[in-house]
Amino acid sequence: MPHDLNLAVLVSIGQHPKSGRARRAEQDARAVELGLKLVGERLELLHAGEAQQEVLRSYLGMGLKEMTLLEQPSAGDAVPALGRYLAQKRPDIVLTGVRAESGEASGMTPYLLGEALGWPVVTRIADIIKVENGEAEVLQALPRGQRRALKVRLPFVASVDLAAETPRQSAYGPGRRARIDNASVDAQQDQLRSQWQEAPARKRPKRLKVAKAKTAADRFKAATAKSQASGGQVLQNESAQEQAQALFKLLVEEGVLR
Amino acid sequence: MSDLIRRDPRQEWIARNRLHPQHAELIAPAAETRGPSGLIRRNPHAVGFIGPNGIKRIDRLAGNGPQLGQRRGGAKAAAEVQLPLITVVTPDFYVVAVMDMVGGRLTGHDKDVLGQAHKLVRESDGEGAVVAVVFGESKEEAFDKAGVDRLIHLEGEAYAGYSPEARLTALSVIESQLKPRYWLFPDSINGGNELGCRLAAKLGERPATQAWQVDSSTAVCRGGSQRIDITRDTPRLLLLAEECADPIDETRHEVLPIELDTMPGTLVRIEDRGQVAVDPNQIPLAEAEFILSAGNGIHDWDQFHKAAEVLGATEGASRVAVDDGFMPRFRQVGATGTWVTARVYVAVGISGAIQHLQGIGQCDKVVAINTDAGCDMVKRADLSLIGDSQEILAELIQLVEQHRQGGAEDAA
Structure with missing residues (x-):
């Protein structure tokens, strides 16, 4: 790992999904963990939002001495302020979570920053394996527990998936003692969002199975019958070799043999 | 010509002649007739048919009962009903839906998105066509029954594997060529969310994410941690949650291919090194x-x-x-x-x-x-x-x- 690698991690205020209490956001904490693994204490922690958020200290308690706070009201738009700050600081890698845990949670922040800075965006990474010659080897998390190796040119923005390494515990005392620097930015109001209506989430209606049968006998059958569908191919009298061949063909067609 | 009422002298003659072998068939009243008072009169003797052993059989299941023996094949053929084909000749606008195509086939989520696209077309004025955009190899055979009016299938080396930059270029070309009224993406971890967010950032649109109840005026979206619902005006670009609308299942559509203009070159800064072996x-x-x-x-x-x-x-x-x-x-x-x-x-x-x-x-x-x-x-x-x-x-x-x-x- 090069010694002059600059790494910034954007952190947000998380929210417990059931109680709604403010907490360290899960994906952001993983991003901090990944950053600590790569550059240690030189990691730059960044938050755009209201001051006096005690939760931010749980990120600092992971082993950092200071962080930067871009102060703005909670209804503000964080992206322009972050974009200006990052364009000025020019870190090599910016790590974020995939989605916020409260508010709109559109997951657009990394993409908007990437667009504003003109940097490539890599999504849902699980690990950064190495950085050399101005390129980074990144492990991306795919659905179903799979991983993909990517090579990206520095600088870039990456969002960290839940598949990344679990974050270390936060130490309370060091978190309290760490310093939060306020950087002054001119806050921008989120005009569009002020017109939206927010309400506690309604339970989504379950999709009903509508029986399209025309007669009572058909409806009865649809409601009671076990799956009779035997559309499948049955190989009964073939030799074991032919049967294995058929299975092999299916596995190759489905692309599960790697 | 068909208006003329023609008499059939032979039929009249048979009706007069009680000894004629066809007399009974001609005279027997139909199963249902309208009586002089206007009521429907049902003739109980006229229902049913004579079975092979000479006994009258009445099928009260109207042909829906369990089928036996050789009639099985016939019933199966009847079950495959040809759904009505919907054609859009000159569309006034397009609704573009970008598909996930996990394993080369439409997912349930993709079909929901296509259903939502048709819902938006129905609610808008004018005739619209639903365009499905498919990247990479496709094994899907039932695009027509899923509600695809037009298909853009982009295949080749450039779109294989993880290629968000090339795909984004293709979507920008579609944007400038078709000028779609709505862009719909499945908000899924199979690539739909990523591509939608990239396009939104490029076009400067503010997307509705995790939208689960959408009509042409308002969209209801799930917020962070699934704890709030946000009601907002429907934007041009939507990332739709699962089960946002019912999939199409009663119509067939044309699946006409659309040819795109030539693609501009893409600067590829993210290189795919292939999947890593996982235990x-x-x-x-x-x-x-x-x-x-x-x-x-x-x-x-x-x-x-x-x-x-x-x-x-x-x-x-x-x-x-x-x-x-x-x-x-x-x-x-x-x-x-x-x-x-x-x-x-x-x-x-x-x-x-x-x-x-x-x-x-x-x-x-x-x-x-x-x-x-x-x-x-x-x-x-x-x-x-x-x-x-x-x-x-x-x-x-x-x-x-x-x-x-x-x-x-x-x-x-």
Whole structure:
């Protein structure tokens, strides 16, 4: 790992999904963990939002001495302020979570920053394996527990998936003692969002199975019958070799043999 | 000409002649006639038909009863109803839906998005066409029944693997060529969310994410941690949650291909180095893609473990195999164990108890290897191999090893 690698991690205020209490956001904490693994204490922690958020200290308690706070009201738009700050600081890698845990949670922040800075965006990474010659080897998390190796040119923005390494515990005392620097930015109001209506989430209606049968006998059958569908191919009298061949063909067609 | 009422003298003559052999048929009243008072009169003697043994039969199920013997084929042919074809000749506007196509096929989520696209077209003025954008290889055959009016299929080296930059360029070309009224993406981890967000950032649109109730004026979206609902005006670009609308199932559509203008070159800054080998047994059973599952019919467990290793499959087991101590409890598939979502599920020596079949309800392709052709697993399976599992697995291991070696030689 090069010694002059600059790494910034954007952190947000998380929210417990059931109680709604403010907490360290899960994906952001993983991003901090990944950053600590790569550059240690030189990691730059960044938050755009209201001051006096005690939760931010749980990120600092992971082993950092200071962080930067871009102060703005909670209804503000964080992206322009972050974009200006990052364009000025020019870190090599910016790590974020995939989605916020409260508010709109559109997951657009990394993409908007990437667009504003003109940097490539890599999504849902699980690990950064190495950085050399101005390129980074990144492990991306795919659905179903799979991983993909990517090579990206520095600088870039990456969002960290839940598949990344679990974050270390936060130490309370060091978190309290760490310093939060306020950087002054001119806050921008989120005009569009002020017109939206927010309400506690309604339970989504379950999709009903509508029986399209025309007669009572058909409806009865649809409601009671076990799956009779035997559309499948049955190989009964073939030799074991032919049967294995058929299975092999299916596995190759489905692309599960790697 | 058809307005003229023509008399049939022969019919009249038969009706007058009580001794004529066809007299009864002509005179017998129809099953339902309107009486002089205007009421419907039903003739109970006219219903039914004379069966082969000369006894009158009345079919009160109107042809929907269980079919026997040779009539089976006929009933099956009748069941495949030709759905009405909807054509859009000159569309006034387009609604573009970008598909996930996991494993080259439309997912349930994709079909919901297409259903939502048709809902938006119905609510708008003018005639609109739903355009599906598909990247990479496609194995889907039923685009017409899923509601695709126009299809843009982009294949080739540039769109293989992880290629967000090339795909984004293609979407920008579509934007400038078709000027769609709405862009719809499935808000999924299979690429729909990523591509939608990239396009939104490029076009400067503010997308509705996790939208689950959308009409042409307002969209209801889920907020962070699934705790709030945001009601807002419907934007041009929507990332739709699962089950946002009902899929199309009563119509067929044209699936006309659209040719795109020439693509500008893309600066590729993210290079795909291919998938990394992952230990399949480290993947949680619930999200494994390929499961080789063992049941009571397995006798050679070493061979089974070897087969799973060679195939690169995650191991599963039925309740019996777990209770007998051959497999750990966390490998159990079924109602008491894990409900799996594998794309390919190979059940070796599992007869298919209902609890097990519940657990594999979401699997796409099920293969049964069993000695009993009449078991429930064979009824569920897409491919059934009836025979000794030990022999079949041995042949399969050999085939796969040959395939691997052949591939290595080709690469060398």
